[in-house]
Amino acid sequence: MQVGTVIKSVNYALGNLNQWMSSKKAKLPIVAFPSTAELVPEPLGLVLIISSWNFPLGLSLEPLIGAISAGNVAVLKPSELAPACSSVLAGNIHTYLDNKAVKVIQGGASVSEQLLQHKWDKIFFTGSAQVGRIVMSAAAKHLTPVTLELGGKCPAVVDSLASSWDREAAIKRILGGKFGACAGQACIAIDYILAEKTYTSTLVEQLKVATKKMFGENPKESYSVARIVNKRHFLRLKNYLDEPMVRASIVYGGSFDEDNLFIEPTILVDPPPTSAIMTEEIFGPLLPVITLSKIEDSIQFIKSRPKALTIYAFTNNETFKKRVISETSSGSVTFNDAVIQYAADTIPFGGTGESGFGKYHGKFSFDNFTHEKAVLSRSFLTDFWFRYPPWNDHKLQLFKSIYRFDYLGILLTMLGFNKS
Numbered sequence: 001m002q003v004g005t006v007i008k009s010v011n012y013a014l015g016n017l018n019q020w021m022s023s024k025k026a027k028l029p030i031v032a033f034p035s036t037a038e039l040v041p042e043p044l045g046l047v048l049i050i051s052s053w054n055f056p057l058g059l060s061l062e063p064l065i066g067a068i069s070a071g072n073v074a075v076l077k078p079s080e081l082a083p084a085c086s087s088v089l090a091g092n093i094h095t096y097l098d099n100k101a102v103k104v105i106q107g108g109a110s111v112s113e114q115l116l117q118h119k120w121d122k123i124f125f126t127g128s129a130q131v132g133r134i135v136m137s138a139a140a141k142h143l144t145p146v147t148l149e150l151g152g153k154c155p156a157v158v159d160s161l162a163s164s165w166d167r168e169a170a171i172k173r174i175l176g177g178k179f180g181a182c183a184g185q186a187c188i189a190i191d192y193i194l195a196e197k198t199y200t201s202t203l204v205e206q207l208k209v210a211t212k213k214m215f216g217e218n219p220k221e222s223y224s225v226a227r228i229v230n231k232r233h234f235l236r237l238k239n240y241l242d243e244p245m246v247r248a249s250i251v252y253g254g255s256f257d258e259d260n261l262f263i264e265p266t267i268l269v270d271p272p273p274t275s276a277i278m279t280e281e282i283f284g285p286l287l288p289v290i291t292l293s294k295i296e297d298s299i300q301f302i303k304s305r306p307k308a309l310t311i312y313a314f315t316n317n318e319t320f321k322k323r324v325i326s327e328t329s330s331g332s333v334t335f336n337d338a339v340i341q342y343a344a345d346t347i348p349f350g351g352t353g354e355s356g357f358g359k360y361h362g363k364f365s366f367d368n369f370t371h372e373k374a375v376l377s378r379s380f381l382t383d384f385w386f387r388y389p390p391w392n393d394h395k396l397q398l399f400k401s402i403y404r405f406d407y408l409g410i411l412l413t414m415l416g417f418n419k420s
């Protein structure tokens with residue numbers, strides 16, 4: 001899936017690059033007449049890309065496409081937590097790309113920290129908010145611009161859809177966007193569900209049935225259940241479930257196998273709001289369903305928490321959709337599906353607030369690694385005398401008229417009449 005998405009993005013960039021690279025004409029105010037202006041894209045220079053482990057090829061190569069298509073040279077530091085992919089990138093990129101333009105440096109936090117001590121023209125970071133803060137502090141020393149692609153808790157508001165067809169599709173998309181997305185170890189995986197109390201029990205029953213259908217009676221044997229990346233993250237997730245009040249809220253799953261780093265796709269109903277599972281990013285196959293008095297309460301629930309990378313809402317209620325768009329803030333909003341927004345080249349991908357800043361994919365990737373230089377070319381044909389000192393009321397009056405596009409005022413002032 002990652003490879004296919006990257007190939008699609010490369011082809012999209014190749015097909016559009018000529019247009020992206022071309023200068024864009026800009027309009028100028030009348031005081032600059034006659035002259036021309038354009039925006040000329042230029043590369044930022046030397047960029048550092050630090051990526052996370054969970055989609056190790058995609059999250060390394062997608063930003064690299066933007067960096068090199070915009071004409072930069074790049075150093076890529078993939079995650080040490082996906083060592084096989086990191087070594088594939090290090091072992092192959094130099095064969096296919098200009099070795100003077102792209103280098104891969106492997107290693108963990110200490111290598112990253114050393115790289116961050118150098119001066120870069122741009123740092124593109126994908127990972128946790130905690131490390132994002134370290135990256136931003138290091139960049140500040142050199143006034144280096146950064147893009148932070150972070151995570152957080154992506155809510156999914158699930159309305160009681162009227163038709164059974166819609167409901168069935170929604171359930172599959174929710175589970176695909178949670179357990180199917182690397183066992184929930186994805187920044188845009190659904191973190192938790194918000195549903196109205198009149199609908200929760202029906203929804204939970206449907207989720208249970210569909211989960212069993214997708215992953216079988218014994219999900220440990222299923223080829224479709226990804227493992228947790230390492231012991232540290234396994235124990236982090238297990239600790240969430242070990243809180244007694246959280247364990248009591250499990251309605252499906254809940255089993256695990258430490259030797260195999262396996263955690264069963266697990267559904268919980270109303271774990272305590274102050275428990276770690278509801279305050280930290282889950283990033284694993286645990287799916288809390290939170291009951292609200294009415295679906296509209298989800299807006300306040302979401303607004304009272306840090307801004308998410310994506311808000312999902314499964315609903316056919318157009319008024320409610322408009323409220324989600326206008327009353328909440330997040331990197332993106334996706335209605336009636338999950339995760340699919342990542343594959344689009346025509347819409348930006350990125351967060352806001354705690355979920356990061358800066359955007360990429362398609363043309364947005366090119367722009368992310370580009371400085372748009374303003375170029376203004378003035379002719380010597382005319383020169384307005386009122387632009388220069390000594391200043392007087394007459395000249396001031398002319399400027400005021402010009403900036404108001406008040407052509408009569410300009411004429412009258414030029415003729416010596418003071419309009420004011």
Ligand code: NAD
Pocket residue numbers: 050051052053054055059077078079080081107108109110112113116126127128129130131132134135148149150151152186187188281283309351356
């Ligand atoms: P992480 O922050 O632990 O690591 C990310 C990168 O930072 C790795 O390359 C790592 O080597 C490096 N790093 C670790 N410690 C560092 C330090 N002290 N100084 C400098 N660099 C350091 O994140 P992760 O575990 O790889 O990924 C999980 C997180 O990333 C989750 O929060 C997830 O939501 C987020 N994420 C976001 C996106 C997105 O596109 N917005 C995509 C994937 C993952």
